Amino acid sequence: MPRYLSIFLTPPEGLGCWPQPQLVQIALWHQRYTPLAAADAPDGLMLDVAGAAHLFGGEEAMMARIERDCRARGLSARTGLAPTPEAAWALARFGEDKARRLAPVMADDLLQQEKCIARAMVNLPMAALRLDQDTITALSQTGLKRIGDIIARPRAPLTARFGKSLFVRLDAMLGRAKSPISPQFEAPAYIAERRFTDGIVARDLIEATIHTLARDLAGMLERHDEGARRLIAALFRADGKVMHVECSTSRPLRDTRAIARLFHEKIDAAAQANESDPLDAGYGFDVIRLAVMHAEPLREQQARLPERQPDNGNRQPQEDLTLFLDRMSARYGADRVLRFAPNDSHIPEHAVIAAPAISDRRQEKLRQRPALLPKTHLPAYAIARPIRLLEKAEPVEAIATVPDGPPLRFRWRRVLHEVVAYEGPERIAPQWWKQEQEALTRDYFRIEDAQGHRFWLYREGLYVRETQRPRWFLHGLFG
Amino acid sequence: MIKSLKRPVLWVAEDFALTEQGAPYAPGLAAYGIPVSDFILIRTRSRLDLWRVMEEAIKSRAFAAIIGEPAALAGRDLPALIRRLTINARANTACAMLLRPPAQAGFLAPSPLRFEVSARPADATKQPTPSVLARPLPAPPAWSVRYRGAPGALEGLDPERPFQAHLSRTELLDEVSRMMIKERSGAALPVHISHAA
Structure with a gap:
């Protein structure tokens, strides 16, 4: 049974609406109530609270808590709860204080649900349908001032006069048409969370909580024969700030110790930057949530006999490797472990x-x-490839007997090298099909100098045909 | 040795070292028996990170060889750090090597094995020459490996009498590996590279 909670936030003084970045921040903070939170511009949020309300003592208690928490942060909030987002939106803004929640009806009884919504909406003004001001004024001039005035009327004449949006909105409100919300953040596959009466600050306690949550998640993953590939720990600070710690794995994982270690690496790396407060805990985190954002199938494997090395337990080299790569990627960033x-x-x-x-x-x-x-x-061409390639080819000053010949000597990093042997050119043309207009043909030479150093040089640009002054670059080192 | 272990090779390097010396190039490394798929590169921002990655890699026992390349090797804590790596390498029977910049080749380190590797000029008279006027073709890359000695490192080798071997590219890794196997328990090796820098 879908349940949507709309929050109307009175815009700041002097502004008719909330700036989008601020609204997104508030939506992020409201993820503590449900992971499916969306900014509902210009002046509110929409939460999908199906299955979440019981965690807060029921729907009424949840609505009261959200309003109280918003007040504590200086926000004037009004909530509405209904089976459709449009109805929840209307109740949050135009509903009476005592009737801003529509009780759920029996499962799958859509007709009953529609009647229930229609009864609640019948006295609300046309503005509750989120119509533009011109349409509302035009409807008002014809005497249609409340939603109840159009529910039972023939649709064709009204549609012809006021456009399709009128009944599209009405159908969405009554649940005749689907009107899904677009959560601001990706919906997790599995989720586990802990709430604390007082915010926790100690890093050890935070890591221990993540370990406990990993154990909860492992149970869920095991039931579905799955393992986590991407996890996010969301730490909700008491003053509304939300910290996210994300870890990815190279294979499906549900080993709780390994998961906890990944987060330990990440937090440890953050501690290097800020030793006193690596997670910026401030007054403490009152909610810690661990979510599996992406899971993949993982079959239970037969336990192996211990290997010869006693310290290695019964792990295999491949397992050691993936654990190592996961940990290093968590600590230093995936773009550094290549x-x-x-x-x-x-x-x-x-x-x-x-x-x-x-x-x-x-x-x-x-x-x-x-x-x-x-x-x-090796393929034939790979034989002539250097073992080290400079990240960016470095220009060198080279002297050649003829403009399109091999170099006699060249100067690289202020050292003069006398060429005693060479092989080339190996001509590499630019990728003309990619329309690289400025790219020039390269003539590569394998060079040996008097000291035995081997270099990979190239001359950029064909003499006369592409340029009058070809340039020389050093691109790699053979040894 | 690398092939027989069927494990990947890890290259850990500081960002600046890669900028200065160039990044390992997989097609070239493949010529030395290191397939593209079995090669892993970790770039570190600092030397401290490099030590930490090397130590963790040694403990993981997941690699056939671990090669560390700091941008510079200096500092009062360096002997202690190398000693720490050595102990870990012995305990985990791991093959770990440290590449040192040519400018710091003279610095002594408390490592079980130390080598100085330098490019070896080819004998020009033995190289084929395409024509009478042209210069000869370059020989395949070759190195001179010089054992720099270390107290009690190798049986049968006198640290006071350094040896020098001329090796082709295919022999280089095997020769170093043989020495390490001889030492039996694995070791951390600072290898001094000298090339045109």
């Missing part, structure tokens, strides 16, 4: 892509493709 995959490009710097090690879906896909770089042997 794996490589071959890419369909002949441009050296694009021939390999570095992807986050934990986002293995793309990696697997790339690995399953006929690889450009097979594991066991």
Whole structure:
């Protein structure tokens, strides 16, 4: 049975409506009541509270609490609760104080629900249908001032005169047509939370709570044979600020210790930046919620016999690796823990892509493709590739006997190198199909200097055909 | 050794070190028997992060080799940090190497094994020359590996008498691996790289 709670927030003085960023912040704070909270511009919020009200002692108690909490934060709020968002919106703004909640009806009895809503809406003004001012004025001039005036009237003449929106709104209000809300934030797959009478500040206690919540989630995940791939811990501060700590994993996970350790790494990394208060706890967190945002199938595995090494328990190298990658990604960021995959490009710097090690879906896909770089042997062109590639090719001063010939000597980082042997050119043309207008052809040379250092140099631009002054760059080092 | 362990290779490097020396390039590394799929790179913002990642990687026992590349190796705490890595590497039978910038090659470190690796010039007379006027083709990359000694590191090797071996690219890793296997319990190796810097 759907239940929607609309919150009308009196706009700040001097403003006719709430600025959107502020409304989003308030919606974020209201996630403590339900994860499905949406900003309902210009002056309110819409919460999907189905299945959440009992946590606050029932719907009436929940509405009273939200209004009380808003008042405590200096917001003037009025709530309305109904089976449809439109009806809840109307009740929050135009309902009488004692009748701003429509009691739920028996499940699936849509006709009964419609009658119930219609009874509650019949005396509300036309503005409760969220119509524009011109339509309301036009309806008023014809004597149609309340919603009850149009419910039983023939639709065709009114639609012809006032447009379709009139009955679209009415149908949405009565539940004849669906009117879903768009939650501001992604809905989690699984959720577990703890509430505290007094806010908690101690980091140990926060981490212990996350561990406990992970245990709750593990039970849910186990029932569905699933494991978590992305988790978010939301920490609701007593003064309304919300902190989010997000962790991703490289494989479906429901090991509570591993999950707790991931969050420990993340919080520990934050502690490096701010030792005294890494989570900015302020007056303390009164709600801590752990949510699985993305889950994937995970079958229970047969327990393994211990390996030879006593310290290693019964874990396998692959398991050690994924745990390590997950932890490092949580601590330093997924963009710093990288794996490589071959890419369909002949441009050296694009021939390999570095992807986050934990986002293995793309990696697997790339690995399953006929690889450009097979594991066991090398393609012919890879033999002449350096072991290190400069992140950005560095310009060098080179002297060549002829403009399109190999270099005789070159200066890189203020050191002069005498070329004793060379191989090339290997001509690499720009990707003309990508319309890279400014890109020039490169002629690569494998160079050996008098000290035995091997370099990978290229000359950019074909002499006369592309440029009058080709430039030289050092791109890689062989050894 | 790397191939036989069937585990990935981890390269941990500070951002500045990668900017200065270049990032490991997978197609080139594949020539040394390290497949693209078995290579992991972790970029760290600071040296402290690098030590921490290396230590965690050693403890995880998930890698065939762990290569650390700080932007600079200096500081009073350096011997203690290297000693700590060494103890962990011994306890976990891990192969860990530290690459040191050429400018700091002279600094002594309390590591069980120390090598100095430098580029080896090819014998130009043995290289094929495309024409009479042209210069010869470059030889495949080769290195000189010099054992710099360390107290009680290797049986049968006198730390007072450094040896020098000329190795081709395919022999380099195997030679270092053989020495480490000889040492049996694994070790943290500061390897001094010198190239045109």
